[in-house]
Amino acid sequence: MSRAMVLAASMRVLARVLAPVLAVLAVSCGSNEAQPLVVGAAESAESRVLAEIYAQALARTGAAVRIEPGLRGRSEVFAALDAGDIAVTADHNGALLAVLNTGAEAPTSDKVTEELNGSLPQGTITSDPAEGADFEPRVLVTTATAQQRGIESVEQLGAQCPSMVAGVAVVPDLFELPEVAGKISGCEFASTEVFSGPEELHRALLEGRVQAGVLGGPAEFLSGGTEGLKVLADPEDAIRPENPLALVRKGALDDRELEKLNYVAGELTTDELATLVSRVRDEAADPGELARTWLDAHGL
Template sequence: MVLPASLRILARLLVVATAALVVSCGNGEQGARITVGAGDSVESILLAEIYAGALARTGARTSVEPHLGSRADYLSALDAGRIDLIGEHSGALLAFLDTTARDRTPEHVGRALSKSLPEGLVVTDAADGTDLRPRVVLSTETATHDNVRTIADLAPRCDQLTVGVAPVPDLITLPPALEQVADCAFAATLPFPDAEALRKALLDGRIQAGLLTGPPAVVPGSTDGLTILSDDTYAVRAENVLPLLRKGALDERRIEKLNYVAGELSTDDLATMIRRIRDDRAEPAEVARTWLDDHSL
């Protein structure tokens, strides 16, 4: 049957109106674009890709803005509304916001951090499986000879020891104040350019203790011949990964998605992914996508 011209025009208008309604509804579901920021470290860029990818799977429109600079720079970007979300470390962020804070355990750090956040910023769940604290190390020969297995064992003799400090690369940076160990005042502190130089100095006996600014798994082989001292009492302040975001930037469903990510992320996962990006030149977005798929996120 051939429709009259007036009915054909009406039919076309209805099709256009229906299509516009569908697009409108789709945009309403996605809402405003969520911009996830990142500092300059590999870890920060990786976390941004993980968070952006996870949120995109809720239907959100997301983008990543990398290379925002230092902690002060990306906090300014959050404050200005240039970004909505960024990955952080709990202890380092607390130290930056409150230089007088003395809290060390994950629970206490979390509470103190929530109180210290500027108006308009909030955090979601910390990833309990991530432990990015600095590690105190001794040569295995020394640790065995002196029967030292924990930082608490070492504390009574710290004032007799020279400690070397070396950075673990590609992690979100720590404020210098966190390169310290509670109740352990070393006689002297020497900086080293990297973990390998620190390891050699320990094995040669030029220093008696070492402090790596993050988990050694990021730099394989960095603790060969060394013993990592356990720290169940948190002489070194807790450092867990967590998202920092603008209040109201995410609805409950998307906050829950980030909490699922926090429940799955581990220190070993982060170290493995950082090495893939740094050593194998893998794309951060692809590494993040694989991890999300592997964890059904």
């Protein structure tokens, strides 16, 4: 047999040996490319809505995406980000800062963002905060109290806090707010009473059992509306803002994908997000369908 024939035979044998190996490598590489971005969601209606909005927005960049539900607590969220189990999840900037840096005094959205970026665990970044969607606690008084005491804003309330009993109520199905999130700069109430929900707080205000109310979210979550109540403006940022944002594992998203989340932040508003959350919570609406409709309406 000639040398050329021996070489050709050897090459055929080598090809038969390498073929299975190359096939495995090809499948492996394809599998890595197909690995989806995982968006984590907690059990609250707000988290589920934002997870769907983020996931579908990312999918519209061409990325493969899936949602991982059932996250419990911020410690589990950060562990999942650190382990690479999730790439993205939603939260509030003010609450995150309160958890990560208990001594932070940042009052404005810009300051919260600045201090939050310096407090995040290594390997974690955020999208822009949705400054048009502020879920900070709202301070309520009756319209009669507002007129009698000349109160239009949270700042004007401050000097009168020592003579007032305040009621406090969380809003179900929103992100959990640390106690410091409801702190009102320059205001120390005579005492506070905790109520089971927004409706009970509303009733206590109208009945005069408390003179002020601190609701753990926008007034849109008062199912009976704000009739008889005054929602105090907060132009001086006496209460720390609670803007939704995306927590992102560093390196998990490319520039286009991160930019997409920033576009989402620029379109979110308080009333629209509150409506979406209320529909999921109160009507058992599908958060995926709501997210799709919202993204379409905003050209995202």
